[in-house]
Amino acid sequence: MAAQVKLYDTTLRDGTQGEGISLSVDDKIKIANKLDQMGVHYIEGGWPGSNPKDMNFFERAKDLSLDQAVITAFGMTRRPGLKAEEDPNLKRILESGVEAAALVGKTWDFHVTEAVQTSLEENVNMIYDSVRFLKDHDLEVIFDAEHFFDGFKNNKEYALKTILAAEDAGADCVALCDTNGGSLPSEIAAILTEVQNKLTVEIGIHCHNDGELGVANTLEAVNAGASQIQGTINGYGERCGNANLVSVIPNLQLKMGIECVSDEQLKQLTETSKYLHELANQTPPNGQPFTGKSAFAHKGGMHVSAVLKHPETYEHVIPEKIGNERRVLVSELSGQSNLLFKAKELGLSLDKSNPAVKETIEKMKDMEHKGYQYEAAEASFELLIRNGMGENHDYFRLDHFKIITHKEKEGSFTTEAVVKMIIKDQTVMTAAEGNGPVNALDHALRKAIGEFYPLVHEMYLSDYKVRVLDEAEATASTVRVLIESSDGKETWSTIGVSANIIEASWHALVDSIRYYFMKQRSRLEEVELFSSMPTEGVKNH
CATH class of the missing domain: 3.20.20.70 (Aldolase class I)
Known part of the structure; x- marks a missing residue:
C-alpha cells in the first residue's frame, strides 16, 4: 500500500x-x-x-x-x-x-x-x-x-x-x-x-x-x-x-x-463540495457523507448528551478537519442537552436548573405533535426559547384580518387583504392587494407596521413552501408553511401550522417579522411592549 x-x-x-x-x-x-x-x-x-x-x-x-x-x-x-x-x-x-x-x-x-x-x-x-x-x-x-x-x-x-x-x-x-x-x-x-x-x-x-x-x-x-x-x-x-x-x-x-x-487543503473539502454543487446547479444532499449539512447533525437527546461530553461517541471523524461543523437539531426527540446546546449557540445564558428549560421542551414537543418542525425553522425556535425565558417580542398584535378574492368571468383573480392591528396602543386598519391571499396579507401587514417600524421594509419574503401533513384528509388536511425571509445580508426561516393555509401562513409571516425586530432591537425606537397579551388568533370577519 x-x-x-x-x-x-x-x-x-x-x-x-x-x-x-x-x-x-x-x-x-x-x-x-x-x-x-x-x-x-x-x-x-x-x-x-x-x-x-x-x-x-x-x-x-x-x-x-x-x-x-x-x-x-x-x-x-x-x-x-x-x-x-x-x-x-x-x-x-x-x-x-x-x-x-x-x-x-x-x-x-x-x-x-x-x-x-x-x-x-x-x-x-x-x-x-x-x-x-x-x-x-x-x-x-x-x-x-x-x-x-x-x-x-x-x-x-x-x-x-x-x-x-x-x-x-x-x-x-x-x-x-x-x-x-x-x-x-x-x-x-x-x-x-x-x-x-x-x-x-x-x-x-x-x-x-x-x-x-x-x-x-x-x-x-x-x-x-x-x-x-x-x-x-x-x-x-x-x-x-x-x-x-x-x-x-x-x-x-x-x-x-x-x-x-495537506491538512489545510483537507479543510477546504466541504467548501469545495458546495462550490461544485453551486456551479453545477445541483441541490447539495443534506446526507452526503463528510460534507453534507446533516453529516454531523445530532437529533436524539441521548446522542446529543454524549456528543457534548465526548464528540467521538457519535462522530467518526472531527468535522472541522474537513471544513464541516457539528449541528444539534431540535425536535420531539430532544432533551435538555439539545436545548442547552442551542441556547449556547444563540448566546443565551441558560442552565438545566432553570424552570424554563423543562417548560420549553414540553412546549416544543407539544408544538411538534401539532405538526411544527423546528429543524428547518430555527428563527421560530429561537423565538420559542426566548419566550420561554420570559422575553417578549410582541411589537404588534392582531385584532382581525379578512381576505377578499374576486374573479371576473374571463378575467384574472384579484385578492385584497384587510388587517386590523394594535400597535403601541393604537388601532390601525390597512388594506392591500396581492397576487394571492398570502401575498396580499403580507403587503397589508407590512403597510400597517411600516408607519411605526419602517425597518420592516428592509426585509422581504424570499421563499415560501407548503407541505400537506395529512394527505388522507384531502382538503381538510393540516398544512405546514415554511417561510424564508431575508434582508439581503442574512436569511432566516419561520414556520406556521394549521388546517387553514392562510392561518398557517400568517403565523409564519408574523414570526419572520418579530424575529427580525428582535435581531434589530437596538435600531427600534423605544416602545412599550405588550406584557400581557391574549393568545394570538384569527377571528372570523
Whole structure:
C-alpha cells in the first residue's frame, strides 16, 4: 500500500456526463482553479476532439497559473485501420497544448469484437501505436484500461495483453477501470493484486458507482497497491456516477494514513463540495457523507448528551478537519442537552436548573405533535426559547384580518387583504392587494407596521413552501408553511401550522417579522411592549 497517492479528477469530463450536469467554459475554468487549490494532482479538462467547448477550455487553460495540478486531455486510441499520426482525435490532443493525456482503450474482448468491431490483435496494436505516438511527442500518458475488471473476469489473458501493450509503448500509468461499476471490493482487490505482479508502471483505479461501491472499490484498490485515484467531486458521472473523491480523500487521509492533500487543503473539502454543487446547479444532499449539512447533525437527546461530553461517541471523524461543523437539531426527540446546546449557540445564558428549560421542551414537543418542525425553522425556535425565558417580542398584535378574492368571468383573480392591528396602543386598519391571499396579507401587514417600524421594509419574503401533513384528509388536511425571509445580508426561516393555509401562513409571516425586530432591537425606537397579551388568533370577519 502506497504511503502517498495522486488524485486524478475527471469532474470536468466524466462528471459532465451525469444527467443534469452541464458546465460552461467559465465554470470549468473556475472549477480547475478550485481543484488546484484543493490539492488535486491531475485535472482532466475534457475531450478536445469531441466538441468546441472542450477545445476552448484547453485554449483558456494555457493561461491558468496552477500551483501543482496538471491539466490533462482525454481521448481514445486510434481508429481501426488508421495510423496514429493520421487519427484526428490524437491530433486534437497534441493541438490542445497539454503536457499529459489519458487514453482510453478496450480491454474486454467482448467490446472489441462487438462494439469496435475489429480483431483482438488490431485492438492491441491500436493501444500500442496510440500510446507510443503521444510519448514520441513528449506527453505523459495515462492508459485508461476500459472495462478492465469485466474483461479480466471474461478473458484474463487478453485483458492482461492489452495493458502490457500500453506499458511496452511507454505509458506512465495504467488505470484499471470498473467502467460498468458492478465489481465487488473483493474482486477489485484480488484482480489488482494479480495485475501488480505483471506490471512495473504505476497503477491507477477508476471506479463507477452502479453497485454503490465506487468509494469502497477505490479504497480496496489502494490497499492492493493502486497509487493514482481517479474520481469526481460529489460523485458526478454517467448513470449512477463515479467514485466520489469527497469521500475517498478523507477516508484515505484520516483513516488509512495515506497522504492525499495537506491538512489545510483537507479543510477546504466541504467548501469545495458546495462550490461544485453551486456551479453545477445541483441541490447539495443534506446526507452526503463528510460534507453534507446533516453529516454531523445530532437529533436524539441521548446522542446529543454524549456528543457534548465526548464528540467521538457519535462522530467518526472531527468535522472541522474537513471544513464541516457539528449541528444539534431540535425536535420531539430532544432533551435538555439539545436545548442547552442551542441556547449556547444563540448566546443565551441558560442552565438545566432553570424552570424554563423543562417548560420549553414540553412546549416544543407539544408544538411538534401539532405538526411544527423546528429543524428547518430555527428563527421560530429561537423565538420559542426566548419566550420561554420570559422575553417578549410582541411589537404588534392582531385584532382581525379578512381576505377578499374576486374573479371576473374571463378575467384574472384579484385578492385584497384587510388587517386590523394594535400597535403601541393604537388601532390601525390597512388594506392591500396581492397576487394571492398570502401575498396580499403580507403587503397589508407590512403597510400597517411600516408607519411605526419602517425597518420592516428592509426585509422581504424570499421563499415560501407548503407541505400537506395529512394527505388522507384531502382538503381538510393540516398544512405546514415554511417561510424564508431575508434582508439581503442574512436569511432566516419561520414556520406556521394549521388546517387553514392562510392561518398557517400568517403565523409564519408574523414570526419572520418579530424575529427580525428582535435581531434589530437596538435600531427600534423605544416602545412599550405588550406584557400581557391574549393568545394570538384569527377571528372570523
